[in-house]
Amino acid sequence: MALYVQKYGGTSVGTVDRIEAVADKVAGFKAEGHDIVVVVSAMSGETNRLIGLAKDIQSAPNPREMDVLVSTGEQVTIALLSMALDKRGISARSYTGSQVKILTDTAHMKARIQDIEVSSMQSDLEAGRVVVVAGFQGVDDQGNITTLGRGGSDTTGVALAAALKADECQIYTDVDGVYTTDPRVVEGAQRLEQITFEEMLEMASLGSKVLQIRAVEFAGKYKVPLRVLSSFEDGPGTLITTEDDSTMEKPVISGIAFNRDEAKLTVVGVPDVPGVASRILGSISRENIEVDVIVQNVAADNTTDFTFTVHRNDYDAAEKVLQKVAEELGAREVAGDNKIAKVSIVGVGMRSHAGVASKMFDALAAENINIQMISTSEIKVSVVIAEKYLELAVRALHSAFELDADDTVSE
Amino acid sequence: MALYVQKYGGTSVGTVDRIEAVADKVAGFKAEGHDIVVVVSAMSGETNRLIGLAKDIQSAPNPREMDVLVSTGEQVTIALLSMALDKRGISARSYTGSQVKILTDTAHMKARIQDIEVSSMQSDLEAGRVVVVAGFQGVDDQGNITTLGRGGSDTTGVALAAALKADECQIYTDVDGVYTTDPRVVEGAQRLEQITFEEMLEMASLGSKVLQIRAVEFAGKYKVPLRVLSSFEDGPGTLITTEDDSTMEKPVISGIAFNRDEAKLTVVGVPDVPGVASRILGSISRENIEVDVIVQNVAADNTTDFTFTVHRNDYDAAEKVLQKVAEELGAREVAGDNKIAKVSIVGVGMRSHAGVASKMFDALAAENINIQMISTSEIKVSVVIAEKYLELAVRALHSAFELDADDTVSE
Known part of the structure; x- marks a missing residue:
């Protein structure tokens, strides 16, 4: 009861x-x-x-x-x-x-x-x-x-x-649960029996619109076991809960998330002095534009390239702001591309497994997909690629991490 | 202000x-x-x-x-x-x-x-x-x-x-106010500048669906001046208020109300002993049927006729109940008619004017309209007539009491 x-x-x-x-x-x-x-x-x-x-x-x-x-x-x-x-x-x-x-x-x-x-x-x-x-x-x-x-x-x-x-x-x-990736992209996508709050947050924010992010955060904070089920058919759904040490067999990667609504912008040849990142991002946030991935490489010849992604709808507005900032900073130029997509592998398992990222890059390289940006968190690795490779990349990764229905015995 | x-x-x-x-x-x-x-x-x-x-x-x-x-x-x-x-x-x-x-x-x-x-x-x-x-x-x-x-x-x-x-x-x-009668029946019906709460109650309960009865009662009880106006055109509407002694010229009758949804039932030849009325009406009210006009004449040869009106929709149910009660009471028979209508003249002015009722009966007699029942209150006289005479009766009374637009100078 x-x-x-x-x-x-x-x-x-x-x-x-x-x-x-x-x-x-x-x-x-x-x-x-x-x-x-x-x-x-x-x-x-x-x-x-x-x-x-x-x-x-x-x-x-x-x-x-x-x-x-x-x-x-x-x-x-x-x-x-x-x-x-x-x-x-x-x-x-x-x-x-x-x-x-x-x-x-x-x-x-x-x-x-x-x-x-x-x-x-x-x-x-x-x-x-x-x-x-x-x-x-x-x-x-x-x-x-x-x-x-x-x-x-x-x-x-x-x-x-x-x-x-x-x-x-x-x-x-x-829907009857949370899937390893979008079943419309990968036929072999499988329903997950269980996923952690952290993984769900990464999945949700990357486009799996099953649950509101705020609700997942809230559930994680108060440790409320959360279950996603279908109203229309019976089934166990997916349980979202805290990490369970007993699941020894938990796969390294829980799912592949992706987002095709992104655009990237690069300020090329920025002087490598303190305060540059803040001036660039400050100008963007004053326009109420949200930034997703941010990458800055180590400097060469006293200048650096500063790259970030925004929602595709904000691309034009962001570019306009950047042109002005670039001029003020004495940067070389502003480059951009609004035909990109982001693909991420998500899983708490990767914390304890080395080599997850390289396995991801290998799988993409095998399909000749060029990686434009890389960003990582403790339980996620995201790459930005040309949008035209999106489906190919998701399928390749789903298969490389053995998430396809053929690869694993259903729990 | x-x-x-x-x-x-x-x-x-x-x-x-x-x-x-x-x-x-x-x-x-x-x-x-x-x-x-x-x-x-x-x-x-x-x-x-x-x-x-x-x-x-x-x-x-x-x-x-x-x-x-x-x-x-x-x-x-x-x-x-x-x-x-x-x-x-x-x-x-x-x-x-x-x-x-x-x-x-x-x-x-x-x-x-x-x-x-x-x-x-x-x-x-x-x-x-x-x-x-x-x-x-x-x-x-x-x-x-x-x-x-x-x-x-x-x-x-x-x-x-x-x-x-x-x-x-x-x-x-x-609508732009309260009228002397329904303008669809009498072309010369006029908007009233002012009417008392009591008159409005009699008008409302008799079918002028302009205002909820409860609201008028409430307004009268708390002496809230109430005005009915049109949302769609400008105008002073009709003010419903307490009796105003200053209106010397107030006509005797404010309006003619009517109701065509009535039916009458008579228990004929009821023994003239105490408790008869209560047994008849008790049986009706136990069926949740509401009774409007009730008339009982003085007895002749130790029996009397007991007549009342109900909503036309309740006619069949009421007759069924009455047949049983009539048998128990030893009454002669139950008679009824569901093709009747009620017409009333309403006005606080009639309190101080004799002859209002007889003027009403004269006007109806002049049109050869037979009066089946009569019921009076302090500010109202109602008659029940055959439904087919309804419009004729309303027009005759509207004219007899000089309510037509031609008869009076607009205030």
Whole structure:
């Protein structure tokens, strides 16, 4: 008998029929004797409909009122799901973020959770009720409705699981787990039984859009076991948890992540004096452009080359800023390429295994793929390559690290 | 400089364009220096859409969750109207019923207001803000969302006006005031400048669906001046207020109300002994059938005839019950007619004028309209006639009491 916090996203509650299916699923867990707290998103399309109404009035709608508006989306879902449970003879009670109450700061449209009152929910659980909570929303200390930003329902689920000391936070979505890489690119991509929070963060930030990064961070911080499962088919999904020493056989690399939306920029021949990196990046961040990989090589003949990547959409803006900075710094020129992609191998296993990076470079060299940039972290090695080689590189690495379905016996 | 509580119904806020028009209207009042509290309904069609979703799940949806669901309708409108005001440079703040807070009992879907906290709204008004409140909803002492029942936004407006001691509660609707009778029946029907709460109650309950009866009762009880105006065209509307002694010239009759949805039932030849009326009506009310006019004549030869009217939809059910009761009472038979209508003349002026009733009967007799039942109150005389004479009777009375546009000089 466990306490599960289950989060169902917009697609999982997108129609009345799907809400009924969620109610069936919850009823099944109840019948097994578990305590269930359900967190739901707005029905798919509803949030966009509401935002559309607002944008018809104001191009940049008042943030406080935006939160009043969009928070109705989840409120509709909690009511409908509670009715569907009631219909099945299961006592349920819905809660808006204010009713819980999920206390946040006042940063409308991107609020952060500060505290969660659990007493009412606990009384309901003790009375045998299913608790149905509106995801994505909270309330500040003045009683203003706030939202956590789009996709924030995952965060609500994890925060509730932490506050209620739940046995597991289960994120139901339209995929059946986290894969070794994108199955659309590599046919042999496999679902992972288990992955660590750190690996998941690296995978998530590199484009596996299964889970919100914030929710994973939150879960890691509070050590809430997180499971990604499919709303539409049964299966164990993927458990995201702290590193488990008992998994001796854990492969060195858990997955191959990639991102094709990048562009790189190089300031060539920068004088090698202190403060240069800060002046270059400072000018970029003042334009609200986010930088991903940064590489600077050792200097030769008193100048150096400074290279970094940005989102492809920011390429033109970044280049314009750099031209000015380069002139001020007396740099030789600004070079760039917006037809690049980043490929990364991710795995906590690489901490204790030498030779992972060289194996990666060998695999790419064998396919004649030139590596333009390299960046590493403790559990990740990323390379920047020409975009046209992306799929080839991902497949080669997936195979080199024996992640293909043919290579390993399914657990 | 006055404080107005203005209520805009679903049609008045039915689209983004109409919400913008309401914002223009409110901006105009603000520019004149008035303090404004706006109460809004859900955008027209939205409440029915939400109820439809619920009914797809449960034929009799859980009342608590129904309130959570439908209260989102007004919440959407308050956010959008606040944005539209913000766009016009007018500082505005939206409030749900919970945020106000409008404290109600726990009777979900038909809650009654118990108390209203005015401090936050007053601070906003003092700071020059327009306060935008979701109509129709409140919160019980446990924090559960409640609703006042359909159309309850009028009641919210009046209750807020009473609590804030507003100078006037203005109900914006799709008609430009209260008329002497239905203009679709009598071409010469005229807008009334003023009408008393009591007259309005008699008019409202008899089918002039301009205002919710509860809101009028509430306004009368707390002496809140109530004005009905059009959202779509300018004009003074109709002021509903306490009797004004200064209006010497007030006509005897303010208006002609009618209702064609009635049916009458007679228990013929009931023994004239105590307790008969209570046994007959008790059996009807146990079936949750509402009774309107009741007439019992003096007895002849120890038996009497007991007649009453019900809504036409309840005719069959009422007859079935009566057959059984008639048998138990030893009554002769049950007779009935579901092709009847009720016509009433309403006016506080009739208190001090003799001969009003006879003038009414004369006018009907002149058209050869047979009167089947008569019922009177201090400010009203109602007659039941065959339905086919309804329009003829209304026109005859409207003319007899000199209410036609040709007869009186517009005030």
